Amino acid sequence: MFKGIFSNKLDTCGQMHSLEAVMASLIMVGVIVFAVEATSLTPLTSSTANAHIEAQLQTMGQDMLNVLSYTGLSHDSDLKDDVMNWDGIEYVWNGTAYDSRDSNNITLTNSSLAEMFEFIAIPRGIAHNVHFTWVSDDGVTITRPYIYNGDPSDNAVIVSKKVVLSENDIGNASIFMTNTGIPDADNSSGFYNIVNVKMTLWRM
Template sequence: MRGQAHTLEGVIAALLVVSSVVFALQMATVTPLTASTANQHIENQERAAAAGLLAVAAQEHALRPSILYWNADERRFHGVGTIGYYDTHPPGTRFGELLNESFEGVAYNVNFYYHLPSGERRVRRFVYSGNPSDDAVAVTRKVTLYDGDFLRDASGGKSPRTLDEAPFFAPDAYPGGHLYNVVEVEVVVWQM
């Protein structure tokens, strides 16, 4: 009788283990959402890379010179041609070098947002690689410009003209003071 009880106990235990395994396998089914986990990981990596790029560019004081890399006579950035923005490669500024180093094989756009004296927000394209995909990520950093900031010449050096003396894409949003405008640098990154 004892042997039969142990056999019955073993069979019940085996059924319990098999039932648990079947239940666990049903809980771990692969769905279309499984791929989005990988996409989310890529988006997080791109967001971290863009945030790191802007942090390094700010630390190296590379953002302001790129914003001020403006040809006041032609009223566009140096070397962009008639389209008004960089479409294949960013400029030869330090910020442009950081973009090239950080985003090889990844598409990105760089936009400069600024305000009019009325408070209305406008955008100026700086680098445009195309329309971002649905999984694009955007990171921003603000740069304060002052009336006495010098525009940059084509070599990246200071030009003899300041913001309050030359035509610039962003107007003086704070006339009567030393503050000129606050430009928000946006980097949008996505997989090609």
């Protein structure tokens, strides 16, 4: 008699505990699903992806400048050659070549930076600007575009490399100054000026 009474009571308690366990499991699964769905929509994930892309662009841009800055025995670096061969013209990518912004009849040639962009950046859909910066006779920092492809996005990265120019590098300082606007910073020595090559990269 007593055995039957306690058995029914235990069965009822066991069923309640089982039901509670099932409900708790369903609630936990629901919370996990909600958390996963919410995470995939939060700005944090987008920011993390953007940060990864920016890190890749930063590394790629710095590697490009490092390669172009390599100086072989008795030879100037390709980056220095680009600065010395610059004629002061701003070039824009037209889809097939870098043309002068002012005249389509002038195309950028013999430029290692342009060749590097055509080989690496353009096939990957990476927009790019290059500016040359230097200090004028008055101590004012001057910046002029060398290659321009538009206004950078908010996720653009900037890398730079300094190029030291001597009077022997320039040759005719008067013509170089007229074409580029880069002055001789010290007439009393063989030092000419320092040009900072600033590269801006972003995904299109």
